[in-house]
Every structure is written in C-alpha cells, then in structure tokens.
Amino acid sequence: MEDADIGLVGLGTMGSNLALNMAEKGFRVAVYNRTTSATEAFVAQAGDLADNLIACETYEDLASAIKAPRAVVLMVPAGKIVDKVSADLSAHLSDGDMIVDAGNANFRDTNRRAGEADKIKVMGIGVSGGAEGARHGPSIMAGGAPEAWTRMKPILTAIAADYDGVPCADFFGPEGAGHFVKAVHNGIEYADMQIIAEAYGLMRDGLGMAAGDIGGVFARWNNGALASYLTGISGEVASATDPDTGAAMLDVILDKAGQKGTGRWTAIEAQHLAAPVTVIEAAVAARNMSALIDVRGEGEALFGGAPNPVGLSLEQIEGALIAGKILCYTQGFDMLARASTAFEWDMPLPAIAEVWREGCIIRSDMLNDMARALREAPDMLLMFDGYFAKLLTDSLPHLRAVAESSIVHGHPAPALTAALGYFDTMRRARGTANMIQGQRDFFGEHGFERLDRDGKDFHGPWASNS
Ligand SMILES: NC(=O)c1ccc[n+]([C@@H]2O[C@H](COP(=O)([O-])OP(=O)(O)OC[C@H]3O[C@@H](n4cnc5c(N)ncnc54)[C@H](OP(=O)(O)O)[C@@H]3O)[C@@H](O)[C@H]2O)c1
DSSP, rough: OOBBSEEEEEESSHHHHHHHHHHTTTTOOEEEEESHHHHHHHTTTTTGGGGEEEEESSSSHHHHHHOOEEEEOSSSSHHHHHHHHHHHHTTOOOOOOEEEESSOOOOHHHHHHHHOOOOEEEEEEEEEEEHHHHHHOOOEESSSOHHHHHHHHHHHHHHHHHETTSEEEOOOTTTTTHHHHHEEEEHHHHHHHHHHHHHHHHIIIIOOOOHHHHHHHHHHHTTTTTOOOOHHHHHHHHHOOOTTSSGGGGGSSSSSOOOOOHHHHHHHHHTTOOOOOOOHHHHHHHHHHHHHHHHHHHHHHHHHHOOOOOOOOOHHHHHHHHHHHHHHHHHHHHHHHHHHHHOOOOOOOHHHHHHHHSSSOOOOHHHHHHHHHHHHHHSSSSGGGGGHHHHHHHHHHHHHHHHHHHHHHHHOOOHHHHHHHHHHHHTTTTOOOHHHHHHHHHHHHOOBOOOOSSOOOOOOOOHHHH
C-alpha cells in the first residue's frame, strides 16, 4: 500500500480526534490501536473521512501502510508505555523514519529518547486543547531536530488552530523543548484555574452569591481584560444546572481535584532552574490540599471553617484576577527564559506566546499583548513591559484588597496571595536575605558579600567569637 502520509498509534480521546483532524485536512492517515476493535469502530464511524484513514491491525501493517521516510505519531499515556510502544514499533521501521510522541511526556524522558535514538528519529510535541482542540485545531509545541520539524511542519501547521491566519504550531528547540513548553503551559493552566477558583470562592462564601449569579459575573468579565477560554468556561460551569436534581451543577460537584503530573513537573523543574513560579506552586499545592477532603473535614470540626463575609466589590475581585494573571504569566515566561539559557535551547519566547493565543486551554486575548511585549523585549520580565506595568499598577490595589480581605476573613486564596508576595518581592531592591546570609555565616561560616566593599568572603564578628 505505502500511501499514507503519516501513521498514528493510540485512538483514545486525543488520538482519534487528531486522526480525524489530519484526515479532514487531506492527509492519509494509517491508524493503529492496541485494541483492534477500537480501530475498526473508529474507522466505521468516521463517515466521509474514512476514505483518508487506513485501519491497521499490527505495527507491521502500520509500517507498510506509510510512505517512507515514515512518521508515526504516538498518542498513548506518557512514561513506560511510550518506551514500550516505541520499541515494538521500531522493529518495523527503517533508517530515517520518525516517531513523534504527542502525549504529555516528561521532557527529561524525551531528552533521553532523543539521545538514545539511533536510526529512528524522535520528536516530542506538546498538544493542548483537549478533545475539541485535537479535532478542530490544537495548539502544538514542537521540539526535536530542526529537520524533523521541517518534515512535520506541513501536517502540524495544517491541523493546528489558527490565530488571524497564523497557525498555532511552532518549533521551540531540540530534544524535549516542546514537551517542556507544554509542561509550563500546563503549570500556567493550573495557576489560572486556581486563581479563578479562588475568585469563585470569594463570591460564593464571602459575598454569598449563588452559582448562577457567579456564572453571570464570569460571563461579563469574559468581555474585558480577562477574556479567555478559562474565564468563559468558568461562566458556563457556574451557570449550568444539574439535570438530575435541578440544583446548580457546581453545588453538587465534589471539591476534590487531582493532578496528573505536568503541573507538578513544572513546579519541580522550576526549583532546578531557580525560577520563582510561586503562583504555579501554590496551585499545585492547592490541588493536593483539595484531595485531603477528610482531613479538611476534621480541621473544620476542630477549628471551625465558615469564613466571614467580605466587603469586596466585584470590580476588586476582577482586578485581583487581572493582576494575578499578569504575575503568573510573568513567572511562567521567566521560567521558560531560564530553561532556554540553562539547556541552550534558544527558545523563541514571543513565538510561544503566539502559539498559545488559540487552540490551547490557556488561550486568551492577553496572550496577544504578551507576544508583542516579548517580541519587543524578550529578556525583560513581562510585568515590566509598559502596557502590563500600567495594567498591573491599576489592578494591584484590588489584588491587595482581595488578599487582605481573604486573610482577615479566613478565605483561602493561596495562589492570589502568592502572586502578591511575588510582586512585593520583585519591586524591592533591598530585601531581607541579608538576614539569611548573616544566619548562614553564623552557623556555617558560609561568608557573605557586603554592600560597601567588593569581594565575596566576608564574615561577621560572631566568627571570631566561635
Ligand atoms: N485528554 C486530554 O485532554 C489530553 C490533552 C493533551 C494531552 N493529552 C495526552 O495525550 C496522551 C493520550 O491521552 P488520551 O486522553 O487520548 O488517553 P486515552 O483516551 O486514555 O487513550 C489512551 C490510548 O493509549 C492506548 N494505550 C494505553 N495503554 C497502552 C499500551 N500499554 N500499549 C499500547 N497502547 C496503549 C489506548 O489503547 P486501548 O484502546 O487499547 O486502551 C488508547 O488508544 C496522554 O499522554 C495524555 O496525557 C491528553
């Protein structure tokens, strides 16, 4: 046969939609799924698009259905499964063929696989947008060898989301660079979702608003500076009614969220890179605390849990979200810049912002301004850009009021308060680490630098006393 443009392994939620997207754009796709009945059912239900799909029962069939040099996309769970599928598939591939891991791999695994790759090339791409994005246009963050990108670019840009005629698919560097960008995307996604959840909590518990009314507020905010996919769906989620009980849907959903890995990886890698991503860290920790639902019940029984009403206006809560969002994205792009330097990836930060403008979960109007700001000054913290500095200056009093009110009245707002702590730290030239350095020198003779002299190895008077 040998006439498929591309192969795809894994016809789950993401893989099946990506395959349909490729077929719709005119590519012939050879598809394989571990469970063969799923492959058959998938092609049978593909309607007209079935003409562009070739169902394969084995990796051997798959390899022989694709034009050489072959490219095969994997859409299977990350980790050992990717290694196993790659090994089994490689037995049927030839020199110059390529495996494109499109799952949420840890970028260190992708680095390893790229390093181990011999005859078969390895590419790692992050795909965001969920099932809908995969079907109609995801945001695609690619990494690997530049020639691998050159080969895959026509297909990836054709299936990607489109922002004003610009495809939301781009290449960000060697090895696991694409998967790294996807992890940071997901870290920001966690943070954005968390600050929205905190705003919801203040409206529900602090202002006593019903879910439907909160939905209306999010819908209104979605027409302003906060316009984004996440603000929009938060409005829809809050406004929805449970068809079984007639209650507000949100009021019957258990307040317990898990985390699959990418948000956690972002927080872990941030520590390696000395990147202060405090809002993302707070969001990951908040999900972990949400899972401790029984312990939280015990805490409420012991200490009392009901927070007091707050005297905040909706404008203040909106402003807090605007400031929190700018600060969280500032941290995320700073982390990407640090990774680019540390791993010598030469990542184009403005292009990352551009790829996130459409198709992905964190898509928002603000990302267009962020792309502009990063294009003008890629080495500057995003919040120092004139436009964002002004927006931050205007919205910061609201973040401060919301943080103050949350603390005084007992509302947990760990991500919003982390954002404020970051801001207050990053606008002070004279901080408090002189005390840390004094302590370190006292107990460990680590030495310190002085404000008034050059040199690194000064000691305090306590050294001579010990
Ligand atoms: N869902 C999302 O919104 C989303 C968004 C972005 C990225 N991702 C990432 O995309 C990847 C796929 O996610 P998904 O949501 O599409 O998963 P899914 O719906 O659970 O599908 C998993 C696919 O992998 C196959 N598979 C599982 N174990 C396998 C094994 N041991 N050997 C061979 N094939 C195996 C399954 O085949 P069977 O039918 O035989 O079980 C199925 O086709 C993951 O890395 C995920 O993190 C997901």
